[in-house]
Amino acid sequence: xxxxxxxxxxxxxxxxxxxxxxxxxxLSVILTAAFAPKIAPYYFEGGNPNAKFTSPCPExxxxxxxxxxxxxxxxxxxxxxxxxxxxxxxxxxxFLGVVVGLFCGFYGGVVDRFMLFFADLTWCVPGMVMALxxxxxxxxxxxxxxxxxxxxxxxxMARTVRAKTMSLKNMAFIETGVAFxxxxxALMFRYILPNIVPALIVxxxxxxxxxxxxxxxxxxxxxxSQPPSPDWxxxxxxxxxYITKAPWLAIYPGLALVYTVLSFTILGEGxxxxxxxxxxxxx
Amino acid sequence: xxxELLRLENxxxxxxxxxxxxxxxxxxxxxxxxxxxxxxxxxxGCGKSTVAHSIMRLLGKNAKVTxxxxxxxxxxxxxxxxxxxxxxxxxxxxxxxxxxxxxxxVYTTGNQVxxxxxxxxxxxxxxxxxxxxxxxxxxxxxxxxxxxxxPHEMSGGMRQRVMIAMMLSRNPALLIADEPTTALDVTIxxxxxxxxxxxxxxxxxxxxxxxxxxGLVAEVADRVAIMYxxxxxEEGNVYEVFAHPVHPYTRLLxxxxxxxxxxxxxxxxIDGTVPRxxxxxxxxxxxxxxxxxxxxxxDQDPPVRRLSGTHSFQCFFAEEVx
Amino acid sequence: xxxxxxxxxxxxxxxxxxxFLVFSMLYLxxxxxxxxxxxxxxxxxxxxxxxxxxxxxxxxxxxxxNWLKNVLTRxxxxxxxxxKVPVWDLVKVRIPVSLKLTLVTAVIQYLIAVxxxxxxxxxxxxxxxxxxxxxxxxxxxxxxFWIAVLxxxxxxxxxxxLPLSGFTSWKHYxxxxxxxxxxxxxxxxxxxxxxxxxxxxxxxxxxxxxKGLSERATRIRHVxxxxxxxxxxxxxxxxxxxxSGYIILEKIFVIPGMGGLLINSIxxxxxxxxxCLIFIISIMTVICNILxxxxxxxxxxxxxxxxxxxxK
Numbered sequence: 001x002x003x004x005x006x007x008x009x010x011x012x013x014x015x016x017x018x019x020x021x022x023x024x025x026x027l028s029v030i031l032t033a034a035f036a037p038k039i040a041p042y043y044f045e046g047g048n049p050n051a052k053f054t055s056p057c058p059e060x061x062x063x064x065x066x067x068x069x070x071x072x073x074x075x076x077x078x079x080x081x082x083x084x085x086x087x088x089x090x091x092x093x094x095f096l097g098v099v100v101g102l103f104c105g106f107y108g109g110v111v112d113r114f115m116l117f118f119a120d121l122t123w124c125v126p127g128m129v130m131a132l133x134x135x136x137x138x139x140x141x142x143x144x145x146x147x148x149x150x151x152x153x154x155x156x157m158a159r160t161v162r163a164k165t166m167s168l169k170n171m172a173f174i175e176t177g178v179a180f181x182x183x184x185x186a187l188m189f190r191y192i193l194p195n196i197v198p199a200l201i202v203x204x205x206x207x208x209x210x211x212x213x214x215x216x217x218x219x220x221x222x223x224x225s226q227p228p229s230p231d232w233x234x235x236x237x238x239x240x241x242y243i244t245k246a247p248w249l250a251i252y253p254g255l256a257l258v259y260t261v262l263s264f265t266i267l268g269e270g271x272x273x274x275x276x277x278x279x280x281x282x283x
Numbered sequence: 284x285x286x287e288l289l290r291l292e293n294x295x296x297x298x299x300x301x302x303x304x305x306x307x308x309x310x311x312x313x314x315x316x317x318x319x320x321x322x323x324x325x326x327x328g329c330g331k332s333t334v335a336h337s338i339m340r341l342l343g344k345n346a347k348v349t350x351x352x353x354x355x356x357x358x359x360x361x362x363x364x365x366x367x368x369x370x371x372x373x374x375x376x377x378x379x380x381x382x383x384x385x386x387x388x389v390y391t392t393g394n395q396v397x398x399x400x401x402x403x404x405x406x407x408x409x410x411x412x413x414x415x416x417x418x419x420x421x422x423x424x425x426x427x428x429x430x431x432x433x434p435h436e437m438s439g440g441m442r443q444r445v446m447i448a449m450m451l452s453r454n455p456a457l458l459i460a461d462e463p464t465t466a467l468d469v470t471i472x473x474x475x476x477x478x479x480x481x482x483x484x485x486x487x488x489x490x491x492x493x494x495x496x497x498g499l500v501a502e503v504a505d506r507v508a509i510m511y512x513x514x515x516x517e518e519g520n521v522y523e524v525f526a527h528p529v530h531p532y533t534r535l536l537x538x539x540x541x542x543x544x545x546x547x548x549x550x551x552x553i554d555g556t557v558p559r560x561x562x563x564x565x566x567x568x569x570x571x572x573x574x575x576x577x578x579x580x581x582d583q584d585p586p587v588r589r590l591s592g593t594h595s596f597q598c599f600f601a602e603e604v605x
Numbered sequence: 606x607x608x609x610x611x612x613x614x615x616x617x618x619x620x621x622x623x624x625f626l627v628f629s630m631l632y633l634x635x636x637x638x639x640x641x642x643x644x645x646x647x648x649x650x651x652x653x654x655x656x657x658x659x660x661x662x663x664x665x666x667x668x669x670x671n672w673l674k675n676v677l678t679r680x681x682x683x684x685x686x687x688x689k690v691p692v693w694d695l696v697k698v699r700i701p702v703s704l705k706l707t708l709v710t711a712v713i714q715y716l717i718a719v720x721x722x723x724x725x726x727x728x729x730x731x732x733x734x735x736x737x738x739x740x741x742x743x744x745x746x747x748x749x750f751w752i753a754v755l756x757x758x759x760x761x762x763x764x765x766x767l768p769l770s771g772f773t774s775w776k777h778y779x780x781x782x783x784x785x786x787x788x789x790x791x792x793x794x795x796x797x798x799x800x801x802x803x804x805x806x807x808x809x810x811x812x813x814x815x816k817g818l819s820e821r822a823t824r825i826r827h828v829x830x831x832x833x834x835x836x837x838x839x840x841x842x843x844x845x846x847x848x849s850g851y852i853i854l855e856k857i858f859v860i861p862g863m864g865g866l867l868i869n870s871i872x873x874x875x876x877x878x879x880x881c882l883i884f885i886i887s888i889m890t891v892i893c894n895i896l897x898x899x900x901x902x903x904x905x906x907x908x909x910x911x912x913x914x915x916x917k
Contacts, residue, residue, distance in 0.1 A: 134630075136879060217749075223872065239754070244762055258743075264746075265746045371816065384809065387830075388906065389831060453816075
């Protein structure tokens with residue numbers, strides 16, 4: 001590994017405003033999640049029954065909810081949930097997308113057709129509807145919501161990996177590999193995969209905002225995280241009940257969510273400019 | 284006969300890129316007379332296409348053009364957007380390298396030619412008749428049917444004919460042909476060349492032919508200019524330049540041509556690579572590949588020197604080889 | 606024509622596959638619908654009776670074929686466990702509500718987004734473009750339910766101009782439609798911009814300029830016309846996605862549409878209703894996809910030829 005291309009990359013990162021802004025925003029989210037108990041003045045459960053619906057004040061910066069719980073503390077702990085969604089959801093999608101995409105693109109033929117038909121099935125029903133159906137079957141909780149969204153979203157990643165694999169498959173270095181007697185698995189994972197890593201990074205970072213929003217939406221609809229979880233979607237959904245009485249309950253968790261999603265979006269834009277400028281933003 | 288139609292004077296074209304400017308064309312001057320075929324030859328990326336686009340003001344916003352481009356005495360650079368639109372197609376037509384990309388896939392070819400004709404206030408039906416006429420002029424087989432066909436239903440040669448018909452439709456005095464046959468088969472190339480020569484004979488259209496193919500130049504051109512890395516290195520009458528190439532680059536190019544007479548001879552190649560033109564520092568751009576290069580070549584721009592009234596070149600030492 | 610028939614057949618196949626998939630998923634569910642219907646502490650005889658009554662004791666394949674037969678011949682989707690009425694009666698009144706909202710939203714959204722995207726492409730790198738690009742970046746990061754919350758706060762709570770929820774007068778339409786439009790505005794604008802930019806860089810645009818067409822004429826006849834191909838396809842394909850977007854909005858604004866029913870049925874595990882709604886939505890999706898193919902064929906002669914059954 002030569003150091004200079006990497007330093008060149010760092011230099012272009014430094015010049016890319018989107019990357020820097022997104023990175024700093026995301027870093028702030030990660031740090032908040034890591035030090036949640038230090039930052040939050042209260043625990044996210046068990047409120048003060050005498051301080052229900054307190055509007056924002058020095059003691060409760062963002063006010064309290066219907067059970068007298070400190071909204072700020074709950075939002076701080078909610079960061080952990082959102083990052084968990086991004087991490088697990090992203091990993092599942094990446095894994096399915098890479099494995100299926102590589103196999104389809106590499107082998108083509110019947111395997112490919114079968115998988116494409118399966119992917120078409122997920123196109124046939126809008127993602128949110130499909131996710132709702134999956135959650136119905138496997139039950140309403142956060143982990144299941146993450147799985148449901150990942151099951152719906154992996155297909156688009158698999159398509160891109162498949163297309164890239166197909167275009168790489170016929171290149172000279174693959175033929176060299178074949179001539180050296182490399183196994184198909186080695187060709188896929190040691191020859192092709194490293195070449196699509198930049199595209200993968202871009203794809204994942206650009207699909208994460210959607211993953212977070214969809215999963216949070218499931219929680220919002222009541223089929224994701226269950227109370228008393230400080231999931232931002234759930235908090236907004238509870239907040240709507242008291243929207244005339246305590247509007248802050250619906251505003252601030254949403255604002256935190258938008259900030260987090262935006263950090264991923266901006267970082268994704270930056271990474272795309274850096275790694276794969278020809279790739280279009282996901283429609 | 285040799286009335287001047289187009290004159291470029293000290294034209295420099297710089298592209299704004301990430302870190303500064305890329306000097307694509309440096310200090311190019313030449314002229315084209317009425318009803319003559321003037322060829323510009325050079326390797327790909329030498330700036331010949333950029334020069335062609337700059338005449339029509341078709342370069343992107345990142346291009347900066349200095350110097351003057353006079354057409355019939357009018358400075359095209361100084362015209363307003365509306366005026367240059369009036370010049371395009373009407374006074375100067377242009378055809379491009381890839382005839383598939385150059386036609387809009389969603390309209391019939393006749394429709395696209397008619398679009399140009401209708402700019403002169405001709406009504407649609409009248410224009411359509413003219414389209415058929417034009418198709419006959421350029422020897423399009425089955426013109427009525429072809430006019431109703433979409434670009435993807437035609438061969439490359441036919442599409443290039445459509446482009447010629449389109450650009451011919453408003454009788455421009457000058458037609459710029461930017462590598463018109465590069466994307467076509469050799470047999471089709473001959474047909475297109477025939478049409479181009481016919482244009483000159485019958486319609487007295489002047490043609491600026493941009494190509495990297497010396498054979499083509501010998502066949503049809505009256506005068507030729509050779510470009511290297513954005514500089515015009517030699518210019519003159521085709522017979523003079525072919526008989527007595529002077530500039531070392533031209534000579535090497537000629538030597539690199541495969542000749543039928545020298546069957547045994549190896550194809551000669553030129554050592555070195557084209558320099559990256561990020562800064563317009565003085566000096567001959569061919570110096571790093573030139574067999575005659577001396578120190579002065581790297582530090583100073585070579586002078587333009589004349590061999591005859593119709594033959595000039597840019598070099599310090601070229602004649603010493605004579 | 607042949608092509609459309611082929612697409613239609615594939616579409617039917619897809620709908621059947623999806624409905625079977627959903628059916629078997631619900632069949633394999635851990636929660637037993639028989640228990641749900643019988644209520645707490647019902648006797649075993651009662652359970653068997655209910656299972657028999659609804660045909661729930663038969664094997665999966667037979668149940669599915671029966672279900673499909675009933676659906677196709679009598680539009681009988683079974684009985685809603687929760688409301689104890691035929692599912693179709695429940696669903697059929699909700700379809701027009703969702704469709705109306707969706708179509709109005711789509712029209713308004715595209716009327717705003719397409720011109721905005723085109724303008725961005727034409728005025729690339731100007732202040733306007735940068736503002737819109739930045740705006741859409743932020744907009745794509747806002748989940749639709751929070752947009753709805755903000756609109757509610759602004760128009761219903763703060764200024765008291767519009768009702769919060771319900772569905773009785775025209776005023777009730779305004780907030781949901783506004784939320785729906787804002788939800789999809791950003792991605793449509795971005796798509797239009799990137800399509801128009803692609804078209805602007807095409808060689809045929811240079812040709813149009815070279816033959817003497819004015820900038821305006823070129824932009825309308827060549828850039829707009831060609832970028833409309835993908836945009837129109839996108840419009841027809843986006844309808845089902847808008848419907849799914851309305852699941853959330855219908856729940857928030859308490860609108861009696863398909864989405865609100867779907868989410869409630871999922872929460873109450875009212876499977877017949879869920880199955881029926883997914884069936885209908887998948888049919889709509891397939892129809893819209895075929896529609897998109899037809900639009901594409903109509904707008905792009907290259908497709909028209911290849912779908913006409915002829916070879917190149």
